[in-house]
Amino acid sequence: MSQKEMEQMLDMLNGVIKGLSEEQYHNLLTGKATLQYVPSSGPEFALVREKIIKEAHTMEEIETTMGKPVKKYLIAFCRHEGIGILSKDTKAVIYQKIASHFKIDGKKVENEETPVIQIANALKEINIQEDAKEFLLNHPLLRTKKDLMYLAKVLHVHINKSATKMEILNRVVASVTGAKARGKLIRGEN
Numbered sequence: 740m741s742q743k744e745m746e747q748m749l750d751m752l753n754g755v756i757k758g759l760s761e762e763q764y765h766n767l768l769t770g771k772a773t774l775q776y777v778p779s780s781g782p783e784f785a786l787v788r789e790k791i792i793k794e795a796h797t798m799e800e801i802e803t804t805m806g807k808p809v810k811k812y813l814i815a816f817c818r819h820e821g822i823g824i825l826s827k828d829t830k831a832v833i834y835q836k837i838a839s840h841f842k843i844d845g846k847k848v849e850n851e852e853t854p855v856i857q858i859a860n861a862l863k864e865i866n867i868q869e870d871a872k873e874f875l876l877n878h879p880l881l882r883t884k885k886d887l888m889y890l891a892k893v894l895h896v897h898i899n900k901s902a903t904k905m906e907i908l909n910r911v912v913a914s915v916t917g918a919k920a921r922g923k924l925i926r927g928e929n
Contacts, residue, residue: 801834896914
């Protein structure tokens with residue numbers, strides 16, 4: 740870094756410090772606060788905001804309007820808009836928070852089922868445990884343990900957080916197909 744660049748940076752930093760209140764300055768000196776570099780968003784976020792307000796009526800339309808960005812971009816947009824998010828939030832949760840911020844209903848159609856509910860309903864139609872396991876193992880939306888945990892929650896199947904993916908899968912299958920088998924046995928059907 741040249742001497743001139745160093746002088747410019749120190750002048751800028753001096754301006755920032757002069758703009759602080761006495762309390763902010765004291766908190767900075769005592770370590771209760773820090774300075775943080777945040778790149779400016781420029782006019783881009785303002786344009787995205789306008790497009791969301793004008794064009795988006797569902798979460799899918801928000802995603803399309805934003806151009807299906809990476810999570811870092813979504814986080815920066817949320818910070819710019821003052822939307823409270825957590826670093827552990829998934830993109831889906833962030834889209835829900837954006838929809839809530841702009842008062843956009845997250846559903847496409849009122850009675851439309853989510854993919855997980857559709858999977859749960861399809862699973863309930865399967866009577867054989869091996870077929871149910873095969874269905875869940877090969878389903879593209881159920882690749883992770885987290886996905887299976889959510890399916891179990893939808894089906895009201897209690898799962899320990901320490902359970903493995905296969906234990907969760909087996910428990911879900913046993914609960915759904917086993918309940919049907921027990922019901923048939925009680926009714927005297929074969």
